[in-house]
Amino acid sequence: MRRQQDERERLPPGQHLTSRFPVLQKGWVVHVDRKKYRLTIDGLVDNPVTLTLDELKALNRQDETVDIHCVTTWSKFDTKWAGVPFKEIMALVQPRPEANFVIMHCADSGFTTNLPLEAMDDDDVLVAYEYDGEPIEDSHGGPVRTLVPKRYFYKSAKWLVRIEFTAEDHPGYWERGGYSNTADPWKEDRYD
Numbered sequence: 001m002r003r004q005q006d007e008r009e010r011l012p013p014g015q016h017l018t019s020r021f022p023v024l025q026k027g028w029v030v031h032v033d034r035k036k037y038r039l040t041i042d043g044l045v046d047n048p049v050t051l052t053l054d055e056l057k058a059l060n061r062q063d064e065t066v067d068i069h070c071v072t073t074w075s076k077f078d079t080k081w082a083g084v085p086f087k088e089i090m091a092l093v094q095p096r097p098e099a100n101f102v103i104m105h106c107a108d109s110g111f112t113t114n115l116p117l118e119a120m121d122d123d124d125v126l127v128a129y130e131y132d133g134e135p136i137e138d139s140h141g142g143p144v145r146t147l148v149p150k151r152y153f154y155k156s157a158k159w160l161v162r163i164e165f166t167a168e169d170h171p172g173y174w175e176r177g178g179y180s181n182t183a184d185p186w187k188e189d190r191y192d
């Protein structure tokens with residue numbers, strides 16, 4: 001019964017546990033060519049960069065095992081990811097003092113998601129390129145996605161192509177569609 005107790009404590013309110021890994025996005029699964037892949041990091045930063053996949057993987061690597069929580073009420077425990085810590089990205093591009101928000105732009109055209117810089121500036125936030133010891137598959141947002149474990153999973157951008165630092169907030173696809181802009185699973189911030 002110990003295990004059931006632990007599981008209950010790890011599940012945010014209104015969530016249930018799944019062992020599958022559902023695939024969710026606004027439209028179809030996108031295929032991004034790994035050889036032509038570029039990640040641009042720009043906006044209110046002193047050192048904007050555009051990185052190939054190899055250049056991204058040459059940055060500091062962090063491995064982590066985290067629980068993910070989808071707003072549609074499934075949670076999955078102990079998902080294993082590897083990627084570049086967002087703090088490392090910040091050290092590289094040097095956000096200016098007026099940068100307050102981060103906008104993630106994705107290859108499924110028109111999709112963005114947004115977070116305050118302080119939510120991204122956290123030890124568990126990754127620009128991820130591996131899931132469960134393998135390159136991230138197309139269906140889960142490969143080659144590169146963000147991972148923001150403390151927010152509902154729609155804040156974790158699949159097929160990431162651009163990270164933009166801004167002064168103002170720009171609500172993204174699900175956020176404009178009625179989902180919560182804060183998206184904290186522990187406060188059950190599902191809808192606005």
Ligand SMILES: Nc1nc2c(c(=O)[nH]1)N[C@H]1C(S)=C(S)[C@@H](COP(=O)(O)O)O[C@H]1N2
Binds near residue numbers: 026111
């Ligand atoms: N580019 C992009 N990223 C996205 C989405 C999307 O539509 N496009 N949907 C979000 C939603 S609603 C969820 S629940 C997760 C699902 O990720 P998964 O398919 O790996 O489970 O991706 C998020 N990131």
Ligand SMILES: [Mo]
Binds near residue numbers: 024070071072153154
């Ligand atoms: Mo979602």
